[in-house]
Amino acid sequence: MTTTVLLFGQLQEITSKHELQVNEMADTHTLLAELSRMYPAIATAKYMIAVDKQIISGNTKLKDGSTVALLPPFSGG
Amino acid sequence: MANHQPYERYQRQILLKELGEDGQQKLLNAKVLVIGAGGLGCPVLQYLAAAGVGTIGIIDDDTIAIHNLHRQPIYSMQDIGLPKASTAKAFLENLNPSIHITAYVQRLTVTNALPLLKEYDVIVDGSDNFATRYLVNDACVLLDKPFVYGAISQFEGQVAVFNHSTGNTLPANYRHLFPEPPKEGTVLNCEEAGVLGVLPGIIGTMQANETIKLITGIGTLLVNSLWTFNALTNQSYQFSIATNATTSLLIPTDTAAFEKMDYEWLCGNSTTALEISVAEFDSLRKAVAIEIIDVRAMDETPVIVEFLNKQIPLSEIDTRATEIEKDIVVVFCQSGVRSKKAVAVLAGIFGESKKIYSLKGGITGWKSQTIKPV
Numbered sequence: 001m002t003t004t005v006l007l008f009g010q011l012q013e014i015t016s017k018h019e020l021q022v023n024e025m026a027d028t029h030t031l032l033a034e035l036s037r038m039y040p041a042i043a044t045a046k047y048m049i050a051v052d053k054q055i056i057s058g059n060t061k062l063k064d065g066s067t068v069a070l071l072p073p074f075s076g077g
Numbered sequence: 078m079a080n081h082q083p084y085e086r087y088q089r090q091i092l093l094k095e096l097g098e099d100g101q102q103k104l105l106n107a108k109v110l111v112i113g114a115g116g117l118g119c120p121v122l123q124y125l126a127a128a129g130v131g132t133i134g135i136i137d138d139d140t141i142a143i144h145n146l147h148r149q150p151i152y153s154m155q156d157i158g159l160p161k162a163s164t165a166k167a168f169l170e171n172l173n174p175s176i177h178i179t180a181y182v183q184r185l186t187v188t189n190a191l192p193l194l195k196e197y198d199v200i201v202d203g204s205d206n207f208a209t210r211y212l213v214n215d216a217c218v219l220l221d222k223p224f225v226y227g228a229i230s231q232f233e234g235q236v237a238v239f240n241h242s243t244g245n246t247l248p249a250n251y252r253h254l255f256p257e258p259p260k261e262g263t264v265l266n267c268e269e270a271g272v273l274g275v276l277p278g279i280i281g282t283m284q285a286n287e288t289i290k291l292i293t294g295i296g297t298l299l300v301n302s303l304w305t306f307n308a309l310t311n312q313s314y315q316f317s318i319a320t321n322a323t324t325s326l327l328i329p330t331d332t333a334a335f336e337k338m339d340y341e342w343l344c345g346n347s348t349t350a351l352e353i354s355v356a357e358f359d360s361l362r363k364a365v366a367i368e369i370i371d372v373r374a375m376d377e378t379p380v381i382v383e384f385l386n387k388q389i390p391l392s393e394i395d396t397r398a399t400e401i402e403k404d405i406v407v408v409f410c411q412s413g414v415r416s417k418k419a420v421a422v423l424a425g426i427f428g429e430s431k432k433i434y435s436l437k438g439g440i441t442g443w444k445s446q447t448i449k450p451v
């Protein structure tokens with residue numbers, strides 16, 4: 001199974017990507033651990049998580065083809 | 078509609094069957110407070126004043142600088158150095174003299190927020206820092222006021238309508254996205270990260286649109302939804318926000334608890350900064366050899382010639398810290414906010430080896446309290 005990850009704000013700078021694909025991620029905790037391994041700066045970054053356009057709190061199961069978005073807070077005005 | 082209101086001014090929007098004369102009357106009766114008259118505030122104010130929102134409040138304690146003009150186009154060269162709130166008011170009165178506009182040239186604090194917000198029906202947040210954003214959020218939840226949120230960074234923006242009840246679901250607020258403020262330095266602001274000038278134009282105009290729909294009761298609002306836009310890729314997304322009651326525990330439950338909140342501290346803005354007053358600063362610099370650092374951007378005014386100082390903009394403070402030689406250091410900026418951040422950075426670099434202070438109230442405070450030598 002494949003998960004698409006959409007990256008926003010400074011997470012795009014950390015990864016140099018707007019979007020990436022990862023395989024065999026059962027839930028959001030596993031996915032974030034894998035992303036933090038690939039890009040250590042993600043481990044300390046602050047962001048909220050949306051799974052299939054629903055903002056979640058806590059670990060969430062992923063389905064094949066799920067899209068996970070990581071959105072950092074913006075302070076600018 | 079009241080006879081003294083020029084019907085012709087609003088005729089093109091009254092023609093819209095969704096809005097009509099009823100919608101126009103709702104706009105004329107509405108009271109909206111816009112927090113921040115910067116990148117987001119400018120388009121919000123322009124479109125709300127143009128649409129005939131009858132009462133508009135503008136709160137901002139900042140002054141206009143030349144580096145604001147690329148994204149705050151209601152201001153002109155001759156406005157540089159003037160307060161944003163009162164300058165915006167004058168601009169809007171020229172645009173639409175039939176509405177009532179109040180400018181508050183002050184910072185929104187736990188002391189003035191509740192009495193001020195109570196006077197308005199809808200709050201629009203165009204602030205530029207997390208401390209104000211959490212303060213606005215908590216005050217609106219406490220007072221049960223809807224607020225239209227917008228925030229930007231570089232090429233990206235976010236918009237939502239928070240704390241607006243529709244039916245039985247708990248209305249989402251900012252703390253449902255980010256329950257706790259981020260730590261200092263983990264998120265860059267416009268000054269540090271840069272911002273494309275048209276971006277706040279787009280995001281602020283979206284906020285004005287949501288505000289007009291909210292007041293007139295037309296269309297679909299971004300309630301329990303977060304809309305994001307990327308100006309580089311043209312991609313936009315709409316996320317739904319699940320609300321939960323536990324987040325409410327983070328919000329003060331009454332006026333007394335709210336007034337005791339230290340939002341600057343929560344956002345890590347004052348944890349390490351030692352501040353000195355204008356009087357303490359003046360006696361210190363006359364008594365001993367100290368190093369004075371100006372952390373404002375290079376083009377900010379007033380240029381300080383009254384005492385020796387070195388310019389190191391906040392964005393360069395970490396890489397140029399080695400240029401600081403003396404053991405007692407006073408850092409200043411325009412209002413005393415950025416200098417506190419610089420002190421926090423420098424304290425991390427020098428530890429106990431230097432005494433580093435932030436000038437409270439910034440150079441604006443110093444200028445206003447210092448009597449010029451004859």
